[in-house]
Amino acid sequence: MAASPMFWRIIRRLLTANYGRLFVILLALGAGAAVTSALLNLQIDAKKRLTTEFRALGANVIVAPRTTTTDEANGSTLDESLLSQLPSQYEAHSVPAVGFLYVIGEIAKAGEIHFEPAVIAGTQGHGLAEIRPGRRTQYLANLESDPASCEAGAKAAEQFKVQAGDVLQLRNQGREANCKIFAVVQTGGPEDTQIFTNLKTAQTLANLPGRISLIQLSVTGTPASVTSFVSALAQRLPEADVHGIKQFTEAEGRIYDRISGILSATVLLVLFLTSLCVMAGMSNVAVERKNDVGLMKAIGGSIEKVVHLFLTEAILLGIAGGVVGSAIGLLVSIWLGKAVFGVAAQPRLIVYPISVVLTIITSIASAFPLRRLASIRPASVFRGEE
Amino acid sequence: MFLRLVADSFTRRPRRKILSMAALAMGMAVATAALSVSLDVGDRLAEEFRSLGANLLVTPQADSLPLEIGGVDYRPANAGAYLPEANLGKLKTIFWRFNIMAFAPILQSPGQLLPGNVTDHKPSDYTDIQILGTWSNHSVPVPDGTTYVTGIEKTNPWWTVDGRWFHEGQTECVVGSLLAKRKGLHIGDKILLNVPDPSKMVQLFLPYMVTGILSTGSSEEDAVVVSLADAQKLARLPQVYRRLYVSALTKPEDAFARKDPKTMTPAEFDKWYCTPYISAIALQISEELKGTDVRVIRRVAEGEGNVLSRVRTLLWLVTFAALLAAALAVGASAAASVIERRTEIGLMKALGANSGLVGVLLAAEQLLLAFVGGGIGYAVGILLARALGERIFGFTPEPKLFVLLVILALAALITLIGSAYPLLRASRYDPAPILRGE
Numbered sequence: 032m033a034a035s036p037m038f039w040r041i042i043r044r045l046l047t048a049n050y051g052r053l054f055v056i057l058l059a060l061g062a063g064a065a066v067t068s069a070l071l072n073l074q075i076d077a078k079k080r081l082t083t084e085f086r087a088l089g090a091n092v093i094v095a096p097r098t099t100t101t102d103e104a105n106g107s108t109l110d111e112s113l114l115s116q117l118p119s120q121y122e123a124h125s126v127p128a129v130g131f132l133y134v135i136g137e138i139a140k141a142g143e144i145h146f147e148p149a150v151i152a153g154t155q156g157h158g159l160a161e162i163r164p165g166r167r168t169q170y171l172a173n174l175e176s177d178p179a180s181c182e183a184g185a186k187a188a189e190q191f192k193v194q195a196g197d198v199l200q201l202r203n204q205g206r207e208a209n210c211k212i213f214a215v216v217q218t219g220g221p222e223d224t225q226i227f228t229n230l231k232t233a234q235t236l237a238n239l240p241g242r243i244s245l246i247q248l249s250v251t252g253t254p255a256s257v258t259s260f261v262s263a264l265a266q267r268l269p270e271a272d273v274h275g276i277k278q279f280t281e282a283e284g285r286i287y288d289r290i291s292g293i294l295s296a297t298v299l300l301v302l303f304l305t306s307l308c309v310m311a312g313m314s315n316v317a318v319e320r321k322n323d324v325g326l327m328k329a330i331g332g333s334i335e336k337v338v339h340l341f342l343t344e345a346i347l348l349g350i351a352g353g354v355v356g357s358a359i360g361l362l363v364s365i366w367l368g369k370a371v372f373g374v375a376a377q378p379r380l381i382v383y384p385i386s387v388v389l390t391i392i393t394s395i396a397s398a399f400p401l402r403r404l405a406s407i408r409p410a411s412v413f414r415g416e417e
Numbered sequence: 418m419f420l421r422l423v424a425d426s427f428t429r430r431p432r433r434k435i436l437s438m439a440a441l442a443m444g445m446a447v448a449t450a451a452l453s454v455s456l457d458v459g460d461r462l463a464e465e466f467r468s469l470g471a472n473l474l475v476t477p478q479a480d481s482l483p484l485e486i487g488g489v490d491y492r493p494a495n496a497g498a499y500l501p502e503a504n505l506g507k508l509k510t511i512f513w514r515f516n517i518m519a520f521a522p523i524l525q526s527p528g529q530l531l532p533g534n535v536t537d538h539k540p541s542d543y544t545d546i547q548i549l550g551t552w553s554n555h556s557v558p559v560p561d562g563t564t565y566v567t568g569i570e571k572t573n574p575w576w577t578v579d580g581r582w583f584h585e586g587q588t589e590c591v592v593g594s595l596l597a598k599r600k601g602l603h604i605g606d607k608i609l610l611n612v613p614d615p616s617k618m619v620q621l622f623l624p625y626m627v628t629g630i631l632s633t634g635s636s637e638e639d640a641v642v643v644s645l646a647d648a649q650k651l652a653r654l655p656q657v658y659r660r661l662y663v664s665a666l667t668k669p670e671d672a673f674a675r676k677d678p679k680t681m682t683p684a685e686f687d688k689w690y691c692t693p694y695i696s697a698i699a700l701q702i703s704e705e706l707k708g709t710d711v712r713v714i715r716r717v718a719e720g721e722g723n724v725l726s727r728v729r730t731l732l733w734l735v736t737f738a739a740l741l742a743a744a745l746a747v748g749a750s751a752a753a754s755v756i757e758r759r760t761e762i763g764l765m766k767a768l769g770a771n772s773g774l775v776g777v778l779l780a781a782e783q784l785l786l787a788f789v790g791g792g793i794g795y796a797v798g799i800l801l802a803r804a805l806g807e808r809i810f811g812f813t814p815e816p817k818l819f820v821l822l823v824i825l826a827l828a829a830l831i832t833l834i835g836s837a838y839p840l841l842r843a844s845r846y847d848p849a850p851i852l853r854g855e
Contacts, residue, residue, distance in 0.1 A: 062741070084720075087716070087719050150484050150485065164716040219713045224483050279469065286465055293458060296805050297732070298735065
């Protein structure tokens, strides 16, 4: 059907006849679009952020020697060069990786002669704080860069009666070293009983130059992408055993599924019911059009033509409400992301067209009750009967 | 007459009223569902986080420094201090006893293993292994006369056993998967275990039956796990354990929780003590179990706290969005329903009703609509929340009276706000032009 100038004129009149009503319809559509786009955007963002939040759990992947026997404390080791073969980035997130060499040595506070055994962990790599989440107390930043400095676990510090700034004597089978404590670390795990030194110091003490016991990595990603990271790395490092830490990978997977499930479900629910609400609100307005339809039919308009008219109106309204509402929603979601995760949510452009289209569909769907108007008899409408 | 007018407006044009009511009910249904789920989901998620394992570790205070690497303690068997097993029931008597979800003591000793079919054995046949003693499905007597069933499968839910856990008192054991592979052990095999006693010439091996193969992803895969009582017997250390893992439901730490309890005022301390912060639970445990050091396993506790508080905010936000969307839609439909009744208003005014009466009449109508619509919406919303809760968490949120009140109040408020402006305008209409149809 060719759209005559008359057609557009009627449309214009329909839209501008009652500004109050136009405002109500646009408000309903716009609000629906805003909620749609804000929630869609936030949901995509939240799922990504969650995987980052999980990294508070610390390392989730371990690279260890192939044959691990627990018979011997200073058992099998890996070559230090493996550290440089690790990817520094995965899916746009950096991958903290730290190599550890564990030595059971003897330790005493400087000036004391009573030595006690303790685990010395030599570390090298970047992101120790991400690998080993905990709290650092008595932190002396100026000492940290010193190669002869070390960190003491909270329990170890208590045992040796030392605090940051004190010097520890380390020895193992006749080899000796000193280190100055720059922080006391509290994790609640076995790290609390260990002394963290530079890798070189531990290697000298253990007489294992260039060797490490294992590498811990903290990989950000959904459970599936962490699994594929593990298998890719395992292929790259055939001489080592690469595996996820079951305790964290499994729980992370389960919790991630639950949370993303509840997010998707609530968002879907809200979207579905938002559109239903918009529809109900619109239909209410539509019924009121009875008089208009009666008049159009009385002067000879076919019902197809009338419905066509109202559909065009609905599409125009949907576009207007959708374009404005979705843009507002996207802006709102940026701020919401900041409120929830402390980082502004990145607006994803794909959300915009989706939410505009959804709004138009809702708008068209809400014009459908007008089909009922086909049965209207103009005469009874004009007489004021229902 | 007033009531008749209101009743008439409902019976005369039922379709229109049903439409407004449907909009209201839908909106309130989302609001109810979102609200019910958000109220319950925090607790559910916190429980879900217990699959990360224990968040508290209890060790003897007077212990020598553990030489722990990769989960294996390399201290000689006789070094270090132990804790009495008999006290453990007291854990269920602390202030936050219902927040203690599980606990399991562990006694680990270096030992030796022999295949069960060897009768005449020499030292070269021995395999050095770690023997872990712990609880599985163990009934702990609580001082108040009840018993509490707990065990390692609850504190460490990622430990999976192919076969089944040992039954206590039945000389059964579970073998780590790596060890089983190395030694060719299968479910149903017999093995002999011993913790070497340097004071004896002849070592006494005890027979155990393998009931399951354990995979944990860490060093336990290379160990044998027996019941705590058996481990105590093997290691000749009756009634003691060395480490205790406690899994507690906690409230994520906030700024208040990070304050040092020693610097708090008595009122603050009471508030802190009576909030299930992990640090408060740790203090309560160390008060009950004398001579212990209770440490918070930071990576678990903080990881949980971070994610949980984020997700909670997010859910409240979604709930708020649902409420907002519902409010706008309901408000819009309320506004529309007033606008369309201009003729009626005009007629009423022409017949002598003043603006106030017209306003009250329409507001009463809208309120009636709000209560009925809100009530229906609440019922639908509860069903929705149930479906949602079951699908995602396998639980049904309890219908709460509180939610019903909130929803009804909200419905009334929104309808009134939504219709306030049109009502105001309506009450100012000049009847003559309206009745003329202008």
